[in-house]
Amino acid sequence: MAKSSKGKGAISDKAKNWLWLLLSLAAALALWTLLSVLPNTSRSFPNVIVVLQQIPVMIERNVLFKDISSSLISVGLGYLLGFVIALPVAILMAWYNPFRRIVEPWIQFIRNIPPLAYVPLIVIAAGVGRKPQVIVITIATFLIMCITIYQGIINIDETLIKAARVLGAKDKDIFLRVLAPASLPFILTAVRLGASVALTTLIAAESTGAFAGLGMRIRSLNNNFETAPMLLYIIIIGIIGITVEKLIKLLERKLTGWQEKREI
Amino acid sequence: MAGEKRDIKVIIDDVRKTYMGRTGEVVALNGVSLDIRANEFVTVVGPSGCGKSTLLNIIAGLLEPTSGKVICNGVEVHGTGMDRGVVFQQYALFPWLTVKKNVMFPLNMKGIKGQEAEDLAMKYIRLVDLEKFADHYPKELSGGMKQRVAIARAYAAEPEILLMDEPFGALDAQTRTQLQQELLNTWEREMKTCFFITHDVDEALILGQRVIIMSARPGRIKEIVDIDIPYPRNQETKMTPRFLELKNHIWSQVYQEYLEVRK
Ligand SMILES: Nc1ncnc2c1ncn2[C@@H]1O[C@H](COP(=O)(O)OP(=O)(O)OP(=O)(O)O)[C@@H](O)[C@H]1O
Numbered sequence A: 001m002a003k004s005s006k007g008k009g010a011i012s013d014k015a016k017n018w019l020w021l022l023l024s025l026a027a028a029l030a031l032w033t034l035l036s037v038l039p040n041t042s043r044s045f046p047n048v049i050v051v052l053q054q055i056p057v058m059i060e061r062n063v064l065f066k067d068i069s070s071s072l073i074s075v076g077l078g079y080l081l082g083f084v085i086a087l088p089v090a091i092l093m094a095w096y097n098p099f100r101r102i103v104e105p106w107i108q109f110i111r112n113i114p115p116l117a118y119v120p121l122i123v124i125a126a127g128v129g130r131k132p133q134v135i136v137i138t139i140a141t142f143l144i145m146c147i148t149i150y151q152g153i154i155n156i157d158e159t160l161i162k163a164a165r166v167l168g169a170k171d172k173d174i175f176l177r178v179l180a181p182a183s184l185p186f187i188l189t190a191v192r193l194g195a196s197v198a199l200t201t202l203i204a205a206e207s208t209g210a211f212a213g214l215g216m217r218i219r220s221l222n223n224n225f226e227t228a229p230m231l232l233y234i235i236i237i238g239i240i241g242i243t244v245e246k247l248i249k250l251l252e253r254k255l256t257g258w259q260e261k262r263e264i
Numbered sequence B: 001m002a003g004e005k006r007d008i009k010v011i012i013d014d015v016r017k018t019y020m021g022r023t024g025e026v027v028a029l030n031g032v033s034l035d036i037r038a039n040e041f042v043t044v045v046g047p048s049g050c051g052k053s054t055l056l057n058i059i060a061g062l063l064e065p066t067s068g069k070v071i072c073n074g075v076e077v078h079g080t081g082m083d084r085g086v087v088f089q090q091y092a093l094f095p096w097l098t099v100k101k102n103v104m105f106p107l108n109m110k111g112i113k114g115q116e117a118e119d120l121a122m123k124y125i126r127l128v129d130l131e132k133f134a135d136h137y138p139k140e141l142s143g144g145m146k147q148r149v150a151i152a153r154a155y156a157a158e159p160e161i162l163l164m165d166e167p168f169g170a171l172d173a174q175t176r177t178q179l180q181q182e183l184l185n186t187w188e189r190e191m192k193t194c195f196f197i198t199h200d201v202d203e204a205l206i207l208g209q210r211v212i213i214m215s216a217r218p219g220r221i222k223e224i225v226d227i228d229i230p231y232p233r234n235q236e237t238k239m240t241p242r243f244l245e246l247k248n249h250i251w252s253q254v255y256q257e258y259l260e261v262r263k
């Protein structure tokens, strides 16, 4: 749909993009610095240098790497599980109407409830520690990925299936050579949306009495009004988020470059 | 079975098709019967919604008739078969496959693999004059080129019967004329049986040996017109008195149906 200006006039365009990005970063730093001197906001936003100084401090306290790895493990596990469940459920929903009729309303219903609301129930059922964190992230990522993949599958152009049949494809060929590649873009979109949901659910997941983790640490730092390390942790979550998204986008370009139009 | 029956490739025998729509039953086809001879080129015209695509899909085996039957090469049609190829209006190319891989698809389905499949595919790609684009993806092609790939892919399956549903409908006049000419050339050379749906009376006349005029509501055959203009036909054919006479006749018939639909 959109005019693709990407790929053409490559070098100057790329340089321009980087320049704009740098400018955006500089503007953000300026804004941050402004917030750090204004009397109303200076308590919440210590300046850049103070925040950066928290890196060695948190390493010293022996928590920074533990928090990052703990969160990544929870997010990674929950996300992986969410995907592994979402894919077959989405396929089943697309393939077998009664199943969809029963299950889809549940998914739509639960999807609109903020995870934080049902976290206590999960803790009561699953206890504290890694388990409830993974469960919360699994649920949240499953919901979004299942819906996205299902929508993709049912929107596959039916004439492609007809064309394949006419060209001699059996059910197995249709599945492997038409449905699978045709739904790949949606699966990748689901993977991207799922990753973002996994991270945004982190705080809720780690409110389950976690012993470490980025989200858990932010809450405990909050109790002591330690805003500098809090801000550092918030920024780390942001950096992880954008890195994961960029990596998935790269994968999308590699795997689905054949696509006519690219969705958001 | 004996005599001229042997020449009949497709028998459409009193085919009825009703759809269950939201507002009740829709009769798409109401008793259509037609014999198509081997190597014959028939074209089908009729107002929108008169059941042309439905009929094609039934012959292709993509739809089951509600009653009646289609017999192809003496065998009743149930499901698709490699003896019948289809070219869809929307091209229906696999966007994740290159031109060459698209054309190789039916070959792979037949169990032809590797270099042999590639060579064969290239032969068909050359037929439609696209060898320069063999490694391109469909999104990099124009509409006319896409349709040529779709035709090459249909040919690669080596069907005896080609079913085409407004294959040139989305193309500009020049490309359309060029593809018509190419199609006629290959048809004369390879002698396939063609069933070709179009909205364009000129197209129906320049291609077909017989033009089937369908009537709307309920969808059935209104008239079959023999086009007694010898091949090869080209653009000049369109100026001949006989062509114009036939065109006038078919036009008025189709127009009448069109008015019926509007009522
Ligand atoms: N899947 C369907 N469900 C319900 N009704 C259908 C379905 N497919 C077609 N119809 C109806 O059947 C009739 C014939 O449709 P068909 O597509 O065969 O017409 P057509 O002659 O090919 O029209 P066009 O020239 O516009 O392509 C139409 O009235 C249409 O609304």
Ligand SMILES: [Mg+2]
Pocket (backbone or CB within 6 Å): B052, B053, B054, B165
């Ligand atoms: Mg149609």
